[in-house]
Amino acid sequence: MWNSTKITQLLGIEYPILQGPMGVGFSTPELLATVSNAGGLGSFGAYTLTPEEILETDKAIKLATSKPYNINLWVNDVDKSLINYSPEKLEKIKLLFKPYFDELGIPLPELSTDIPSKFEKQVEVLFEVKPAVFSFIFGIPSKEILAESRRLGIKTVGAATTLDEALALEEAQVDAIVASGFEAGGHRASFLKPAQDSFTGLFTLIQQIKAKTKTPIIAAGGITDAKGIGAAMILGAEAVQIGTAFMVTNESGATPTHKQMIFSDASNTTTISKSLTGRMGRMVSNKISDAVPFETEVLPFPLQTRLIAPLKVAALAQGRTDMISFWSGQNNANLKHHSAAELMQELILETGKLIR
Numbered sequence: 534m535w536n537s538t539k540i541t542q543l544l545g546i547e548y549p550i551l552q553g554p555m556g557v558g559f560s561t562p563e564l565l566a567t568v569s570n571a572g573g574l575g576s577f578g579a580y581t582l583t584p585e586e587i588l589e590t591d592k593a594i595k596l597a598t599s600k601p602y603n604i605n606l607w608v609n610d611v612d613k614s615l616i617n618y619s620p621e622k623l624e625k626i627k628l629l630f631k632p633y634f635d636e637l638g639i640p641l642p643e644l645s646t647d648i649p650s651k652f653e654k655q656v657e658v659l660f661e662v663k664p665a666v667f668s669f670i671f672g673i674p675s676k677e678i679l680a681e682s683r684r685l686g687i688k689t690v691g692a693a694t695t696l697d698e699a700l701a702l703e704e705a706q707v708d709a710i711v712a713s714g715f716e717a718g719g720h721r722a723s724f725l726k727p728a729q730d731s732f733t734g735l736f737t738l739i740q741q742i743k744a745k746t747k748t749p750i751i752a753a754g755g756i757t758d759a760k761g762i763g764a765a766m767i768l769g770a771e772a773v774q775i776g777t778a779f780m781v782t783n784e785s786g787a788t789p790t791h792k793q794m795i796f797s798d799a800s801n802t803t804t805i806s807k808s809l810t811g812r813m814g815r816m817v818s819n820k821i822s823d824a825v826p827f828e829t830e831v832l833p834f835p836l837q838t839r840l841i842a843p844l845k846v847a848a849l850a851q852g853r854t855d856m857i858s859f860w861s862g863q864n865n866a867n868l869k870h871h872s873a874a875e876l877m878q879e880l881i882l883e884t885g886k887l888i889r
């Protein structure tokens with residue numbers, strides 16, 4: 534049977550279909566539960582949440598499903614360059630973005646560079662709530678954290694954007710590796726080399742990782758339908774992780790404007806830019822990502838995110854969709870489902886017809 538793989542056995546799920554975790558309000562307990570209850574693995578992107586918020590969210594998740602699910606964190610959630618960041622540089626970079634604030638008639642925000650990492654405290658709560666799966670990006674947790682996950686029976690899943698990152702994850706003995714292709718929506722979570730030097734497409738990445746590692750592979754990036762699932766599995770993936778196709782469903786926390794944008798032809802042109810958050814991420818091309826070339830220095834992550842946050846609110850309120858970072862994968866050609874339950878149903882049925 535196509536759906537019995539190393540990943541379904543490892544995670545105790547029925548179908549090798551994972552809903553990609555999505556941070557900052559895109560994940561919802563409802564979306565997670567819809568996917569887990571349909572036999573896949575629902576995920577919650579929790580990297581911006583306080584430990585208390587993770588506890589609350591987990592209560593809502595446990596009310597909605599008794600099936601396995603995944604909580605996702607960012608190992609490196611604050612750029613090191615933020616330490617002792619020069620106030621002069623901060624003001625200089627802020628001014629680069631002033632024309633956009635002027636255009637929307639709002640002031641530049643006051644920003645503090647005192648942004649502590651949340652990761653360690655988030656992990657403590659994660660060990661309390663014990664999801665079946667702990668997935669992470671932007672690095673590898675410490676040996677102690679991985680050992681404790683193992684002791685608690687929580688499966689660990691790390692993301693690789695290159696073969697070298699996959700080798701490092703295997704060395705750390707994670708349970709599974711997400712091969713995150715260049716096509717994927719959201720941030721490009723490279724951790725060994727800069728993201729701009731880690732642009733491997735999914736077809737290549739699966740095969741490179743498959744040839745050199747034994748850890749089961751979960752393919753992510755540009756997969757939206759049964760053909761994509763079939764292709765990834767034929768190349769050696771034991772499961773797929775789908776982000777954008779779930780982000781546009783009613784169950785996700787994305788704004789209606791964002792969902793409309795992804796269903797429109799505008800989403801055929803995506804780009805990877807650090808101009809909106811400080812780290813490289815794939816989004817629908819917009820006025821700011823077009824105007825700020827990669828070489829332009831922006832604020833470190835997440836300070837740049839905080840600079841742009843009020844601009845995003847004002848742009849949404851004023852209908853200025855040209856100034857908003859609409860996260861998106863590269864392949865939106867065949868997106869059609871507005872219901873996560875229906876999307877799951879079709880993926881399961883159609884993949885079953887394609888591969889047996």
Ligand SMILES: Cc1cc2nc3c(=O)[nH]c(=O)nc-3n(C[C@H](O)[C@H](O)[C@H](O)COP(=O)(O)O)c2cc1C
Nearest residue numbers: 553554555556578717718719754755776777860862
């Ligand atoms: C809006 C958005 C936010 C995301 N946030 C996260 C995140 O916090 N953690 C993570 O591991 N992956 C994150 N991702 C990546 C997805 O989990 C998934 O791997 C990716 O979307 C797959 O590519 P696709 O969008 O082409 O399907 C995000 C993706 C999107 C679209």
